[in-house]
Amino acid sequence: MTSPFEYAPAPESRAVVDIKPSYGLFVNGEFVDGRGTSFKTVNPATEEVLAEVAEANEADVDEAVKAARRAYTRVWSRMSGAERAKYLYRIARIIQERGRELAVLESIDNGKPIKESRDVDVPIVAAHFFYYAGWADKLKYAGFGDTPLGVAGQVIPWNFPLLMLAWKIAPALACGNTVVLKPAETTPLTALLFAEICQQADLPPGVVNIVTGAGDTGRAIVSHPDVDKVAFTGSTEVGKAIARAVAGTEKKVTLELGGKAANIVFDDAPLDQAVEGIVNGIFFNQGHVCCAGSRLLVQESVADEVMSRLKRRMATLRVGDPLDKNTDVGAINSAEQLAKIRELSEIGEAEGAERWSAPCELPANGYWFAPTVFTGVTQAHRIAREEIFGPVLSVLTFRTPSEAVEKANNTPFGLSAGVWTDKGSRILSMANKLRAGVVWANTFNKFDPTSPFGGYKESGYGREGGRHGLEAYLKGADD
Amino acid sequence: MSRIDVRKTYKLYIGGAFPRSESGRSYVVNDAKGKLLANASQASRKDARDAVVAARAAFGGWSGRTAYNRAQVVYRIAEVLEGRREQFEAEIRASEGVTAARARAAVDASVDRLVWYAGWADKITQVVGNANPVAGPYFNLSTPEPSGVIAVVAPSGPLLGLVSVVAPLIVTGNTVVVIASEDHPLPSITLGEVMATSDLPGGVVNVLTGSQAEIAPWLASHMDVNGLDLTGVTDVELASELEVAAADNLKRVRRPAPDTDWLVEPDLDRMTRFLETKTVWHPIGV
Numbered sequence: 001m002t003s004p005f006e007y008a009p010a011p012e013s014r015a016v017v018d019i020k021p022s023y024g025l026f027v028n029g030e031f032v033d034g035r036g037t038s039f040k041t042v043n044p045a046t047e048e049v050l051a052e053v054a055e056a057n058e059a060d061v062d063e064a065v066k067a068a069r070r071a072y073t074r075v076w077s078r079m080s081g082a083e084r085a086k087y088l089y090r091i092a093r094i095i096q097e098r099g100r101e102l103a104v105l106e107s108i109d110n111g112k113p114i115k116e117s118r119d120v121d122v123p124i125v126a127a128h129f130f131y132y133a134g135w136a137d138k139l140k141y142a143g144f145g146d147t148p149l150g151v152a153g154q155v156i157p158w159n160f161p162l163l164m165l166a167w168k169i170a171p172a173l174a175c176g177n178t179v180v181l182k183p184a185e186t187t188p189l190t191a192l193l194f195a196e197i198c199q200q201a202d203l204p205p206g207v208v209n210i211v212t213g214a215g216d217t218g219r220a221i222v223s224h225p226d227v228d229k230v231a232f233t234g235s236t237e238v239g240k241a242i243a244r245a246v247a248g249t250e251k252k253v254t255l256e257l258g259g260k261a262a263n264i265v266f267d268d269a270p271l272d273q274a275v276e277g278i279v280n281g282i283f284f285n286q287g288h289v290c291c292a293g294s295r296l297l298v299q300e301s302v303a304d305e306v307m308s309r310l311k312r313r314m315a316t317l318r319v320g321d322p323l324d325k326n327t328d329v330g331a332i333n334s335a336e337q338l339a340k341i342r343e344l345s346e347i348g349e350a351e352g353a354e355r356w357s358a359p360c361e362l363p364a365n366g367y368w369f370a371p372t373v374f375t376g377v378t379q380a381h382r383i384a385r386e387e388i389f390g391p392v393l394s395v396l397t398f399r400t401p402s403e404a405v406e407k408a409n410n411t412p413f414g415l416s417a418g419v420w421t422d423k424g425s426r427i428l429s430m431a432n433k434l435r436a437g438v439v440w441a442n443t444f445n446k447f448d449p450t451s452p453f454g455g456y457k458e459s460g461y462g463r464e465g466g467r468h469g470l471e472a473y474l475k476g477a478d479d
Numbered sequence: 480m481s482r483i484d485v486r487k488t489y490k491l492y493i494g495g496a497f498p499r500s501e502s503g504r505s506y507v508v509n510d511a512k513g514k515l516l517a518n519a520s521q522a523s524r525k526d527a528r529d530a531v532v533a534a535r536a537a538f539g540g541w542s543g544r545t546a547y548n549r550a551q552v553v554y555r556i557a558e559v560l561e562g563r564r565e566q567f568e569a570e571i572r573a574s575e576g577v578t579a580a581r582a583r584a585a586v587d588a589s590v591d592r593l594v595w596y597a598g599w600a601d602k603i604t605q606v607v608g609n610a611n612p613v614a615g616p617y618f619n620l621s622t623p624e625p626s627g628v629i630a631v632v633a634p635s636g637p638l639l640g641l642v643s644v645v646a647p648l649i650v651t652g653n654t655v656v657v658i659a660s661e662d663h664p665l666p667s668i669t670l671g672e673v674m675a676t677s678d679l680p681g682g683v684v685n686v687l688t689g690s691q692a693e694i695a696p697w698l699a700s701h702m703d704v705n706g707l708d709l710t711g712v713t714d715v716e717l718a719s720e721l722e723v724a725a726a727d728n729l730k731r732v733r734r735p736a737p738d739t740d741w742l743v744e745p746d747l748d749r750m751t752r753f754l755e756t757k758t759v760w761h762p763i764g765v
Contacts, residue, residue: 127614143606236729243726248719255729412728431759441761448613452621456755457705458729463756466611468621477746478733 026195029205071206081137088133111331131449148176150228158184254462259415262408263293269420341390414456492671494533495681511576537682542652550600557593625652627705
């Protein structure tokens with residue numbers, strides 16, 4: 001059926017990126033071979049193999065840590081904050097200059113829509129470096145002292161590969177630390193392009209080291225005895241393993257882990273805006289967002305109205321080619337993640353919740369999952385308790401504000417929450433009572449370099465972003 | 480013939496009451512010369528869990544009070560302690576065998592520390608919170624909130640040590656289960672009497688006496704405890720095991736601090752270690 005309102009494809013050109021057939025590790029300012037078994041990274045939208053990537057084994061990690069230690073002792077910790085700042089400003093500028101290239105590469109390797117990588121990820125990455133560059137020579141005013149920790153070992157996830165890199169590297173370098181960073185095994189390419197940017201910026205060798213690999217490489221970093229600081233973003237399960245691994249050591253740790261955020265809609269909320277917020281909350285980045293609004297709590301009196309508007313809106317979401325500028329929802333990042341989303345969705349049905357997916361045609365190749373909503377969900381259902389990390393929304397209802405608070409807080413997580421209401425005093429009272437590190441009121445999924453981000457309870461500890469984000473990379477009175 | 484004195488029974492302090500250990504156990508506490516001072520309650524796993532339940536029940540009310548009110552209550556603890564200073568000096572001298580001057584210094588410092596922390600209740604938010612100038616039309620504010628229920632292994636100074644670890648936690652709105660000094664528990668329980676008569680709601684501070692090695696693992700692995708302060712743990716291996724257990728629900732952990740000089744004015748870190756930062760966004764528009 002053709003309609004006069006059909007979209008014509010509007011693909012972003014791939015010509016701007018140059019993907020090499022194989023990539024090494026970035027250690028001490030140079031690309032070197034890894035000693036482990038190399039692995040392939042694929043385009044999740046097509047299953048096309050993009051490149052062969054080196055795996056860092058323990059010896060490689062050890063070399064990277066040694067390079068970072070040398071750079072810390074001989075160069076970076078001796079350099080004035082003002083000079084460190086200049087390097088970070090340079091990096092921020094090069095990211096802006098090569099922004100299109102980074103955005104396209106991110107969409108190819110990760111599967112996220114180009115409009116997100118282009119308009120959200122990359123601009124915030126540049127802004128993050130710009131923001132922390134300015135702190136480098138002002139640390140004494142921030143309230144955490146100005147003594148760096150040393151070598152930071154950083155392990156980041158695949159959902160915002162370059163953005164998570166920026167959240168880790170920018171504050172670490174601004175505070176005078178050097179880093180060994182491992183990108184996720186399914187999304188290593190933008191981190192390796194960032195390594196090239198460090199070269200272009202003439203960043204002293206060893207200040208930033210990028211080692212690729214999977215869990216074993218990550219474990220080698222976390223447990224390396226000469227790493228002073230561990231920063232991890234990823235699953236709660238791995239976060240707990242890291243907390244155990246560093247027990248009894250002097251290592252300082254920050255963990256940014258999973259979530260099961262409640263997005264609470266009261267009956268006086270502007271419903272069209274709320275529906276946009278619900279859609280943004282759970283379908284942004286295919287729901288691969290630790291702070292995703294994956295539990296919709298809607299006041300009973302408007303539940304039917306919200307659901308019908310939500311379904312109507314979901315039916316307009318365009319799912320498909322991440323490089324198409326019209327695309328709203330891209331590819332699921334990996335076959336493994338797709339299997340997990342499918343499994344939990346099937347459990348949702350088996351446990352009695354009602355499943356509805358937006359009618360959309362999914363491409364034949366690649367990893368895809370249609371935007372999906374479950375109604376009739378109870379607090380005991382696994383889809384209300386476990387992080388699905390995909391475009392799947394669980395809907396529960398409530399009658400009173402106190403019931404909403406109780407349900408929202410009934411989770412071991414505490415990363416984020418959303419509130420939609422026109423009543424100011426209710427916003428503030430809900431914001432007080434929700435046990436979550438970020439509360440979005442009449443908005444959702446907003447990020448900014450100046451705004452601290454991080455969780456309560458099993459969503460981890462420490463903050464990234466803002467003045468608060470400096471604390472993780474400076475020696476405190478109790479470190 | 481001289482009068483026979485009335486001896487005090489030292490029990491636990493849980494939920495605002497002074498129960499014996501449910502296990503019925505007690506242990507001998509001697510003075511510095513090895514002479515019997517009292518039979519202290521030897522808290523069990525069940526007592527520790529009861530204390531966590533009491534602390535959790537008290538958390539909503541205590542953290543929900545105004546900072547001004549929490550300041551008043553903590554200041555009140557200082558007032559009542561000052562009024563009973565002779566009793567504390569005597570108990571400290573008896574249990575630790577220190578000079579009168581040192582016992583007096585410990586009480587002085589404890590009272591002063593409570594006053595110092597009391598004043599922080601309505602200032603810490605201003606010092607560690609801030610507005611964030613985000614690049615968009617949004618109001619954005621970060622403020623500290625208490626982590627929740629904190630389990631504490633107190634250092635050996637039964638009064639000053641205990642006050643120094645507990646005051647910074649409660650003044651910000653946390654509630655506490657504290658394992659008192661194993662060797663010198665008696666002044667800690669007497670401090671419970673001070674807190675019970677200072678308008679501190681029951682359950683905000685719960686004091687357990689007994690074996691650190693026996694009780695601490697149950698608190699470290701308890702899934703309704705949000706933070707673990709290992710200040711008073713001297714056994715390095717035990718500290719490491721407790722930190723591993725704490726990872727089960729990602730408790731915020733403060734590692735042991737064996738060399739702390741409790742007479743020195745503290746930093747903010749005993750408060751900030753068990754604070755969360757909450758950031759609230761709201762659009763700006765008409």
